Amino acid sequence: MPPVVPLQGEEVTRETFWLISTHEKALFYFLATVAVVVFAYGTYDRFARYARGTDDWFDRLDDLPGRIAAAAKIVGSNEKQFNRDLVGGLMHAFILWGFLALLIATTILFIDEWYRVLTVALGDRQSFWVGEFYLSYQLVTDALGLLFVAGLSIAIWRRYVARTDRLHGKHTDWEDDFLVWSLFALGAGGFLLEGLRILGSGEAIPTVEPVSFVGTATAIGLAGLGVDAAMAATVYPLAWWSHALLAFLFIAAIPYAKPFHMLSSFANVVTRDEKAGARLPGVPADLDATNAESIDDFSWKELLDQDACTKCGRCSSVCPAKASGRPLDPRDVILDLKAYRESLEREGGDTKEIVADGGVIDRSTMESCMSCMACMDACPVEIEHLKSFTRLNRQLTDQGDIQPSLQDVFQNVMTKGNTFGESPSARGEWTDDLEFEVADARETEVEYLWYVGDYPSYDDRNKKVARSLAKIFEAADVEVGILYDEEVYDGNDVRRVGEEFLYIEQAGTLIDSFEACEFETIVCTDPHSYNTFKNEYPEVDFEAFADDPMMEFDVEGSWNADGEIDVYHWTQAVEELVGAGRLGLDGTELDYTVTYHDPCHLGRYNDEYEAPRELIRATGCELHEMPRNRANSFCCGGGGGGLWMELEEEEKPSEERLREALEDTDAGRAVEKFVVACPMCMTMYEDGRKTGGFEASIEIVDVAELLVEALEAGSDEAVPGETGSGTDTAPADD
Incomplete structure (x- = not known):
């Protein structure tokens, strides 16, 4: 009996359980029920574990419908999967869309089967799985099922043939194999079943079911191998049961193995913090509170982060610390914590220190982090690495397990209010060489309250940048003032290396000074200060x-x-000032070939990429982008306390970045100036220029220095400058 009613018939359809007996059908539903019960219990148990985590620092379930809708867009579009990896994005999109289509198709069959049972009980057997709906169903499932198998074939190629580096690591195990091979077997097995059914019908293959183009092609292939209709009908029940049992095994295994990421990842995207990393959770004022003394200190969201990790290695592949040979792999930190938690849940036994020499996470691993947020930007499932990393750093600080150089910085900040340990009265001395006075914001109302920061105030190279910016404000006739000796360190980086209470002390002291002044806008030299004022101070x-x-x-x-x-x-x-015509630049002043480095705290942290570029273009310079630019920028190595620590590196991040500027940029060795917009970047790249042997090849300049040179080149009258000196774009020799 052919399984498909002739296509000319109005009620074209096929038999759902072809060649499957009534007893087998009952067994099928029994096993299906068992698989679903096992799945439901396991899923409940996995999510119930999160209740054992500590409360998170803010409500992640507010506006839940809106969160779910936004997460559905992110996950359904696969937008983050395409980040830096077109092939990987297409692969995952094919797998996801194909899986969802096949899941929906199976659900439709289930509903129609019980709809038939219900209508038979009512005396009028009916089905909606007929006619045009049936034909459309077959066409769509074949098309998306083919994408599903194609995506899994790419995954298998990348994992086992090309052996893409980021897909393998210390946590690679049987779960990874089970996920990819079981899904591939389900997809390919489904088409094999379809081919056997079409071939076994005994009809002429091309006329049986032409909309099922993959199944028809499979039937033709089987026939070409010598399989006839009788053989196909004989093999079909065995193939059908093999397919069904594998499907039941997969469903039951979802909560207990890697397939659980299909649920945990979506939940993680739903509960994400859109400002994660740019702002960090505070600590209780209670001095008895602990950070990471045990795994129980971690919040439920951090536990969910651990379960959401798919081991894809995208974070590892973009981590500048890992690329520099430091002992940090962001993926392994998350998965090491997960493995330790699961071992305690499974076996109990002795506990270990969470972060320490020889702990679950080694001390040197966390010292390596630059807080650049590249891992979080690359993560397709919104894992908030920096939140967990900061918790671990706070624990190291609580334990006193930090480098002496960091302890010196903390002491300097506590006693002098700056990271250099210099006198507060010397903070404004950089202004002495200017031909004009910079107003004291404590004594006069200003438009801009300019927070200069530690490095522009005390570091000789960055003082030149501060003076250049002062000249720009003066040329634009902006009312700007600074705090002089009442300005203190903003605390951004000591917070990221774990000294939360010192951060709060500095923030409160600085806000006291802000509130004593009259101003309209706060302007920051340093992107680190900009981020902490904008995103973190309001949260404290x-x-x-x-x-x-x-x-x-x-x-x-x-x-x-x-x-x-x-x-x-x-x-x-300043971009606003240039746009308003207050600096008189016409874009023809300079003819340098330059490249620009996006600072992490301005770019990835705050999504500001265009303002510095617009200013560079306004000077007339020819801007060539490095291959890694904007959100894909490669950190200078100074963030997260890296500026203050001695670290073992195969190659400094700053040296690698300068090499990229000169060798991988389209302009190549024609690049004359490496342009930055961050005092820490300036410091790190001036150092990398010397240690990497680039002194004769490229010059490090700040955007402000380029602007001043352009102003002086394009003006008949000298820009207000320094006593006894002109422009200071030349790099420092010290």
């Missing part, structure tokens, strides 16, 4: 620390929580 409940005798500030509640005070990086402020 300063009042919670009011009783702490170490916190000598008088801030009530939060600061700027409603965003009334605008916070700009200086390139954003």
Whole structure:
């Protein structure tokens, strides 16, 4: 009996359980029920574990319908899978869309089967799986099923033939094999079943079911191998049961193996923090609170992060610390924590220190992190690595397991209010060489309250950048003022290396100074300061620390929580001035060939890529992009305390970046100037220029220095400058 009614018939369809007996059908539904029950219990148990994690620091389930809709868009479009990897994006899209299509198709069959049972009980057997709906169903499932198998074939090629590096690591195990091979067997097995059914019908193959083009091609292939209709009908039940049992095994295994990422990853995207990394969770004012003394200290979201990891290695492939030979692999930190937690849940036994020499995570691993956020930007499932890394760094600080150089920095900040350990009264001395005065914002109302920062105030090379920016403000006739000796360190990087209470003390002290001034906008030289003022200070409940005798500030509640005070990086402020014509640049002043480095805290942290580029173009320079630019920028190595630590590296990140500028950029060795917009980047690249042997090849300049040179080149009158000197774009020799 042919399984398909002739296509000319109005009620074209096919038999669902072809050649499967009634007893086998009952066994099928019994096993299906068992598989679903095992799946449901396992899924409940996995999600129930998160309740054992600590509360997260903010509500991640607010506006849940909106969160789910946004997550569905992110996951359904595969937009993050295409980030830096077109082939990988297409592969995952084919697998995801194919899997969902086949899941929906199976659900439709289930609904129609029980719809038939119900209508038979009512005396009028009916089915909606007929006619045009049936034909459309067959066409769509064949098309998307083919994409599914194609995607899995690419995955198998990349993992086992090409052996893509990032897909393999210390946590690669049987789960990875099970996921890819079981799905491939299900997809390919489904087409084999379809081919056997079409061939076994005994009809002329091309006329049986032409909309099932993959199944028809499979039937033709089987016939070409000598399989006839009788053989196909004989083999079909065995193939059908093999396919069904594999499907049941896969469903039951989902909560217990890597396939669980299909659920945990979506949940992770739903509960994501859109400002993750740019802002960090605070700590309780209670001094007895712990950070990472045990796995129980981790929040439920951090536990979900661990389960959501798919081991794809995208974070590992973009990590500058790993590329430099430092002992950090972001994926392994997340998975090491997961493996330790699961071993305790499974076996109990002795606990280990979470982060320490010889702990679950080694101390040197966390010292290696640059807080550049490249791992988070690359992660397709929104794992918030930096949140967990900061928790681990806080634990290291609590334990006193930090480098002496970092302890010196902390001491300098505590006693002098700056990371250099210099006198606060010397903070404004960089202005002495200017031909004009920079206003004291404590004494006069200004438009811009300019937070200069530690490096532009105390470091000789960066003082030149500060003076260049002062000249730009003066040329634009902007009312700008600074805090002089009442300016203190903003605390951004000491927070990221784990010293939270010192961060809060600095923040409160600085806000006291802000509130004593009259201004419209805060402008920052350093992207690190810009980020912490914009995203982190408003999150701190300063009042919670009011009783702490170490916190000598008088801030009530939060600061700027409603965003009334605008916070700009200086390139954003000056771009507005250039756009308003207040600097008189016409874009013809300079003819240098340059490249630009995106600072992590301006780019990935705050999505500002165009303001510095617009300013560079405004000078007339020919800008050539490095291959890794914008969100894919490669960190200078100075973030996360890297500027203050001695680390073993195969090659400094700054040296690799300068090599990229001169060898991988389209302009190649014609690049004359490497342009930065961050004082820490300036420091790291001046060092890398010397240690990497690039001194004769390229010059490191700040965007502000280029602007001043352009202003002087394009103006008949000299730009207000320095006493006894002209422009200072030449690199420092010290």
